[in-house]
Amino acid sequence: MPEPLPDPADERHGGDAAAEQAKVDAAVETVAADLTARAQKAGGEGQQVLEAAVLMAQDPMLADDVKARIEAGSTGERAVFDAFGSFQEQLVAMGGYMAERATDLADVAQRIIAALRGVPAPGVPESDEPFILAARDLAPADTALLDLTKVRGLITRDGGPTSHTAILARAKSIPAIVGVTGILDVEEDTVLALDAAAGTVTTEPDAALVADIEARIAERAAQADAPITDGALADGTKVPLLANLGSPKDAAAAVELGAEGVGLFRTEFLFLDAKEAPSVEGQQAQYTELLEHFPGRKVVVRALDAGADKPLAFLNDAHEENPALGLRGLRALRASEQILKDQLTALKGAQDATEADLWVMAPMVADAEETEFFVEYGKGLGLNTVGVMAEVPSLAVVADQVTAIADFVSIGTNDLTQYTLAADRMLGSVASYQDPWHPAVLRLVKQLGDAGAEAGKPVGICGEAAADPQLAVVLVGLGATTLSMTPAALADVRAALGEVTLDEARAKAAAALRATTAQGARDAARDA
Ligand code: PEP
Numbered sequence: 001m002p003e004p005l006p007d008p009a010d011e012r013h014g015g016d017a018a019a020e021q022a023k024v025d026a027a028v029e030t031v032a033a034d035l036t037a038r039a040q041k042a043g044g045e046g047q048q049v050l051e052a053a054v055l056m057a058q059d060p061m062l063a064d065d066v067k068a069r070i071e072a073g074s075t076g077e078r079a080v081f082d083a084f085g086s087f088q089e090q091l092v093a094m095g096g097y098m099a100e101r102a103t104d105l106a107d108v109a110q111r112i113i114a115a116l117r118g119v120p121a122p123g124v125p126e127s128d129e130p131f132i133l134a135a136r137d138l139a140p141a142d143t144a145l146l147d148l149t150k151v152r153g154l155i156t157r158d159g160g161p162t163s164h165t166a167i168l169a170r171a172k173s174i175p176a177i178v179g180v181t182g183i184l185d186v187e188e189d190t191v192l193a194l195d196a197a198a199g200t201v202t203t204e205p206d207a208a209l210v211a212d213i214e215a216r217i218a219e220r221a222a223q224a225d226a227p228i229t230d231g232a233l234a235d236g237t238k239v240p241l242l243a244n245l246g247s248p249k250d251a252a253a254a255v256e257l258g259a260e261g262v263g264l265f266r267t268e269f270l271f272l273d274a275k276e277a278p279s280v281e282g283q284q285a286q287y288t289e290l291l292e293h294f295p296g297r298k299v300v301v302r303a304l305d306a307g308a309d310k311p312l313a314f315l316n317d318a319h320e321e322n323p324a325l326g327l328r329g330l331r332a333l334r335a336s337e338q339i340l341k342d343q344l345t346a347l348k349g350a351q352d353a354t355e356a357d358l359w360v361m362a363p364m365v366a367d368a369e370e371t372e373f374f375v376e377y378g379k380g381l382g383l384n385t386v387g388v389m390a391e392v393p394s395l396a397v398v399a400d401q402v403t404a405i406a407d408f409v410s411i412g413t414n415d416l417t418q419y420t421l422a423a424d425r426m427l428g429s430v431a432s433y434q435d436p437w438h439p440a441v442l443r444l445v446k447q448l449g450d451a452g453a454e455a456g457k458p459v460g461i462c463g464e465a466a467a468d469p470q471l472a473v474v475l476v477g478l479g480a481t482t483l484s485m486t487p488a489a490l491a492d493v494r495a496a497l498g499e500v501t502l503d504e505a506r507a508k509a510a511a512a513l514r515a516t517t518a519q520g521a522r523d524a525a526r527d528a
């Protein structure tokens with residue numbers, strides 16, 4: 001994968017600022033037109049990402065900064081480089097989701113500078129043979145348009161699990177692993193085996209590994225042709241398979257992939273760029289659009305989960321040293337109660353206007369008192385079904401108290417793992433702790449599953465763990481009643497559930513609980 005263009009020299013232009021500005025304007029126009037064309041070709045999630053890149057290229061604040069720098073004497077190239085670079089630094093300083101958008105901005109800047117130089121923008125190399133692409137990071141513009149007949153897999157050195165590379169690769173079902181240090185030291189044309197499910201890359205794999213991988217690829221292809229059925233175990237036990245969504249626009253694709261409803265609608269994704277709290281009417285329109293895709297089906301909407309990796313300007317304004325341990329989720333909503341009231345009012349409006357079965361839950365709930373607050377508040381505003389997410393370990397510790405109050409519990413394994421193992425989910429250096437197979441996490445899931453069964457309340461899973469087919473089986477064995485995941489994962493999970501009975505899933509779960517490490521739990525579940 002070509003390296004980025006060299007930085008433009010810090011030079012002055014010859015004095016004709018207007019001519020320099022005209023060149024930049026033309027380059028921005030070329031890049032915006034190119035990205036718009038790519039957006040139309042990509043469709044779906046790729047289209048949204050590329051349309052956002054067009055907006056970045058034409059951002060008026062950035063344009064003003066570039067203009068000021070040209071007027072102060074900078075060349076066009078340098079002005080673009082400096083203006084975009086300074087905005088990128090601000091995004092990185094914000095951390096989390098915003099920091100990962102900095103990569104997108106860097107790509108737009110590179111494209112404008114390449115257009116000014118009259119050279120092609122760095123991109124994916126052409127090849128006649130299928131290949132695994134290894135890169136420092138991949139621009140969304142490239143990921144969205146990857147030639148699926150050629151690119152068999154993706155490995156990047158940079159990027160976290162919520163980077164656009166990871167999100168788009170998942171949506172396109174390209175096996176991808178991000179954050180592999182050392183991948184750039186691997187020589188071109190080296191044979192690689194990439195197992196995205198296990199998170200491993202093997203250079204020069206032996207014949208046995210190649211045969212194993214080829215068998216799994218063939219099995220997967222056979223599954224893709226299988227008819228879509230509702231989620232169920234081999235003995236007929238129903239396990240509804242639901243979709244995790246961040247926009248009503250993705251609902252139709254999820255239904256096509258067999259989603260039986262929505263298990264997690266991340267409402268904060270609608271408002272990441274909003275400066276002010278969204279209105280009741282505006283929200284109601286979005287929620288109604290979502291619910292209309294699921295008549296007679298369950299749709300679980302989460303109240304705004306602002307803070308940490310997903311800061312919202314209108315809810316999180318104080319600087320916090322440890323935002324993951326700060327005023328996030330339900331805590332932030334209680335501190336700004338009008339925002340909570342408006343959102344739940346909008347949801348009640350959408351509930352009444354559609355045929356969907358709307359369930360509403362709060363993120364980052366710590367105990368029975370917070371559960372009671374949210375359930376009473378939601379019901380007081382007319383919501384039918386109100387529950388909580390289990391993401392903070394304390395909630396699992398008092399699971400019996402919580403299931404006595406909430407209509408349902410949904411386990412967010414991403415945060416539950418982060419907090420149980422005390423490892424920031426955005427930090428590459430502790431990524432090995434972010435493993436939901438850890439027996440400590442599994443034991444908390446079991447506690448929640450048992451409490452739900454005792455109280456007769458559903459306990460679903462909506463973290464990434466539900467998308468791992470083998471772990472999905474174990475989670476059902478621990479008591480999960482539904483599984484919600486990125487729609488691209490539905491087929492593999494459906495197939496894995498169909499292979500085991502409830503007794504077998506429980507035996508695998510029991511074996512995993514006895515292990516002492518995450519890897520030990522994986523091995524024990526496989527062999528049980
Ligand atoms: C989770 O924490 O597992 C979850 C589903 O919520 P999010 O990933 O949006 O924090």
Ligand code: MG
Binds near residue numbers: 363391412414415
């Ligand atoms: Mg979470």
